[in-house]
Amino acid sequence: MAGYSFIDGMSNNAVDAYNAGVKPLSKITITDLRAAGWAGTKKLAVALAKDGFWPSSEWHHSGGTWYNRVDFYDPALLVDAWSELDAAERTEKKAMVEKKPAQPEGRRVTGQYATFGGSRRRPRFLGHVDFTGTLVGDWIEIDGGGRKKAAGNNIIWSYADD
Secondary structure (H helix, E strand, C coil): CCCEECCCCEEHHHHHHHHCCCECHHHCCHHHHHHHCCCCCHHHHHHHHHHCCCCCCEEEECCCCCCCEEEEECHHHHHHHHHCCCHHHHHHHHHHHHCCCCCCCCEEEEEEEEEEEECCCCEEEEEEEEEEEEEECCEEEECCCCEEECCCCCEEEEECCC
16 A cells, blocks of 8 residues: 555555564564564574575665665564574574674774864864874774774874884
8 A cells, every 4th residue: 555654654565564563674673583483583683684594575665755775574584484494504594693703903093183162053173182093994993982084084193103
């Protein structure tokens, strides 16, 4: 059924999907998974969806003015696909989820970044703050806490070992 439900803040088709138990990953609860017969954890279910083992069953536009595509997942499809696997394949899938991705090695950097006060409309330059940190990808993780974008404006840095 086409149309928009202003009360629910989503399309009528999305409301029907919610009523049928089909939801986005962020809205699926362990209770929904248990009702469908899932015996595993929610973390495993989400990882299987992100890995492509549990495909989305349908999609709907997001509410508001952005109209992004939102994938909806049916827990019954996960239970059916999981029951077709043998014990070895299940163990392999569980190991894939439990395996943590390797953290990339960072490189030590030093530098300074600008701080501003005032308001967003009329920012006031307050000065520079010196820092040391670790460059990981395009981010500098500062030793005192926080992180800064390495390619951002108002930041100057260099490798510490140079």
